[in-house]
Amino acid sequence: MKNQISTFLIILLAISSFSYGQSNDLDKKYGINWSGFVKTDFMYDTRQVVSSREGHFAVLPAAEDIEDGKDLNDQSNFNILSIQTRLKAAISGPDFFGMKTSGAIEAAFFGNSDASIGELRLRNAFVQLSNDNIEILMGQYWHPMFVTAVFPGTYSFNTGVPFQPFSRNPQLRITTKGKVKFIGALFTERDFQTKGASVSKSGIPQFHAQLQFGNASKTLGGVGFNVKSSQPNLGDDNLTSTAFIGYFKTKLGNTTWKAEATYGENMTDLLQIGGFGTNSNGDYVNNKTLSMWTEFCGDFSETMEWGLFGGYTENDGFGEAITYENGFLGTVENAFRVAPRIGWKSGALTIGVEGEFTNAQYGEIDGNGDITSSSDAVNNFRLVTSAIYTF
Template sequence: MKKKLSITLIACLGLAYFSYGQWNAKGPSSDFGISWGGFVKADYIYDTRQNVTAREGDFLLFPSLANMEGGKDINAEPNFNILAVQTRLTGKIHGPDFFGMKTSGVIEGAFFGQSDSNINGFRLRHAYVQLSNDKVDIIMGQYWNPLFVATMYPGTYSFNTGVPFQPFSRNPQLRITTKGNVRFIGVIFSERDFATRGPDAPLGSSIFLRNSGLPQFHTQLQFGGKEFLGGFGINLKPIRPELGGNTITNTVLISYMKTKVGKATFKLEGVYGENMSDVLSISGLAQDTNGGYTSNRTLSVWGELEGKGKNFEWGIFSGYTKNNGFKDPVGGAIYGLAPTMDHAFRISPRIGWFSGNMIIGTEFEYTSAQYGNLAANNMDIDTNGIDSVSNFRVLVSAIYGF
């Protein structure tokens, strides 16, 4: 039923665009319209191990914890798949001014689905309107989380885009960005598809943020341009894990830079924060010994070097994330995304060939994870007696843009 609705939606959009285009060609309002674009992407995936993933392995996070049966780790078995669910459709809208400000909008969806149960289903990615003048840009709607810096994210062929080392999320928001060599970015936002994990919501829910009565707040200072880009920011997330309980505020700090190195580009980013499961970082929330809640603290660093030739492109991504334990002693249940994993790292070189609108790329992704348990002090992570686990992924992607 959902697939039929998705097909119907796309058909209606196409018909609406055709009909409006015919009307608009005859009418006086030629300053309004929509143009369609996107890409078709096919992924061929081989993993040497079972992994924690989304969408039947397409979105890889990290290797699965060892599962010993009869003295054998049954998760140390390979996996193979072919998928095209990242295929994307984007509508870019332009229109008349709004009280002297230029207007534009974006509607974007993909066939990634909302969960494994409806994979191939059409889902919303971005939906926002933008107001612009020579001093400021204003975005209203669903767009990248401000911790995902759209001007310098990893260029991996893998759809994980550096997760869990790189924060990843899209959120309904109000964003104001000033213009110039030094730019201020201010954002208030909620949670939707990517949400905090907590009581009765092991996979995440926006209820914890909504019940705080407040949005998330983010401020960021960004400077530079094409040759060099730098920035730093702070994020505040108020959550109320239980009605009648206290609201706690989780803080995240981010710093980043991008610069030219000869003909190549180098990117570096560091993130330190509390309870970041909503941006797919290893992290957690737990009941403490005083009847309240405590959060863990995670440090993540990633870097990338990439370049492009006449008909080929290359890059190498590496990342490291470390769980620094909980702020207070844990006295009850723990929630989150691998909240007792001690650390993980990844290195993934890639090379691709392009001509016209077509790219065929290959990426080799090695990810290692060290799981652990809560230590005797009920705050730190203890890895004694637990071996690290690793996965080697070979990915071949064919991408056709339009």
Template sequence: MKKQFSIHLILFLNFTLFSYSQTTDSDRAFGIKWSGFVKTDVMYDTRQTVNAREGHFNILPSVENLVDGEDLNNQSNFNILSIHSRIKGAITGPDFFGMKTSGVIEAAFFGNTNETTGEFRLRHAFVKLSNNKIDIIVGQYWHPMFVTEVFPSVYSFNTGVPFQPFARNPQIRITTKGKFKFIGVLYTERDFQTSGASLSQSGIPQVHAQLQFGSVKNTIGGVGFNFKSARPELGKDNISSTAFVAYLRSRIGKVTWKAEATYGENMTDVLQIGGFGINGNGDYVSNSTFSTWTELMGDFSNSNMEWGIFGGYAKNGGFGEAITYVNGFFGNSVESAYRVSPRIGWKSGNLKIGLEAEYTNAQYGGINESGDITSTTDTVDNYRLLTTAIYKF
């Protein structure tokens, strides 16, 4: 494993040495510009959690694990990790049949699985074509329900999961320009996949359509629709599901307000509560999930200090009918969850030091005869105290 990592690192460093500069008749400079950040997080949890990468990507407090009347998950955890650090290369080059060209390659040390924590992994890699009417992206980029103009600015790397959809996908994306934008995406799955089913084996790409209005400097909002068809098993029928998203970001004086709501079925690929089951006839049935979050943030007057507060809520809508099997991300266990997370940070030059408190509450349950999720166990909660240092370059 160490040898493989060393090879990847050497190849990457060799690639960083390849930087060129040239000009065209318009004197536009071409080449590659490197940026990124070094980030270290110090984390303390009052309870064991459902997480990824040694607890760094915190999701929910773990369900009770009773042994002789003692809850073994009711124990604290502490860690210090720098695996969120990343590097990004923004590439520019000559026009392509009258369209401006650019590209991005970005990687981090987060690994692709818990076993590869600390290893180099690909985050984004795409080519972009632009003119005064449209942008076209081909490659790996954010899932369209992760709206880059409106997402939580929390210090925690979980970025609001499981209340905020989170994934990166290989895709073809077209975005029109203007005060009213249309965003159309065809995409598949790789690092973030539907639990228990294959999108590629379904033979049908995911489809997303979104309408967006406004501008990031003032007020921006939008609505989107998503369609997915995945195949749980070769020789079996596909299971199709839909999802909807609505979002808004606005500046009120010196305060920025953000809000988003999603409703969908079988949304495990974007790290949402949900999944699918099989009914008495052997047919696949999707689980439904509603989630919402909001955030207020701003800077203190005449200082280099910033503040923010995030709140999120998720509700498991169940299956709507009796099922005999469940496959999914908490599809049969979390009835609802919520989170409140205030933060404060100090900024100077390229360095920021931040302090964030995160309280997450989860109500675990079970599935009744009607396919609804019921609260059958006690509520569990976790307090996370996070201190972060991030140096951008």
């Protein structure tokens, strides 16, 4: 880990030093702006949860695990972690054939797996070209279905998962400018991958098209379409999966209202419940999932902020009998979450408190490929206290 951190810092410091040595004759100097935050989370759960990084990224309460009549997952958990701490370098430079250029490198100490927790992990790394009409992004950045202008502002690092799509992908993205924007992207998968299948081995990149309307500072909305080809095993036929998204955000006085809905197939790469299976003929079949969330947030004053998040997701099954299933929480029938929060801010420091109540109904895949309840619903209440120091 020390070698990774040292290499990262040496590279960025070299860029910083290089920027000061440029000739004043250049139209645009090289430059680098540092930003980020130090964040510590204190987390208490009333139940064991499906999660990653020692419970830091909580998804849903764990299903019942009955042994001798006792549910082993009906047990509380507490942890303190600072691994979400983040460092970002925003880089500027000379024009490229008349187009403005910029770049960014962002990393955190989240690790790439539970085994590497605390180690430096690449989040975003991209180059961007822009002029008055268009922006071109090349590199690793948020999946287009994680809309950076409309996403939950929770203190919990799960950011609304599994109700909110969540992924970062290597991509080529083109965005037009104006009151109506077109966003088109070709991309593959890296840290967030389709469970049990490979997009890269399909030989076809994912494609996303989106129309966005309005102004991010006032009222904004959009609709999008996603298509993905993946290959479960070498030599198999590709499995084509589609997904749709609709969202909006608006200001209501001092309050901001956000809402989003997605419906799609095999969206495990977006940390959505579901996956795919095979039918009696051996053909691959997508699992369909509906997810939606809404949030109200604002400021009580210059020093106090608040928010209320609510989400619901439903597993719509396969639509036909299957003999095999591969996915992420594929036997969850439905789940919902309510999460109020309040924060105190002064200068660069915010102290936030959030309560997160999540209910999940687990089930079984029946003979028609539907998910039906097979046990009692399980609940978890997570209490998060976060200290966030930005720079």
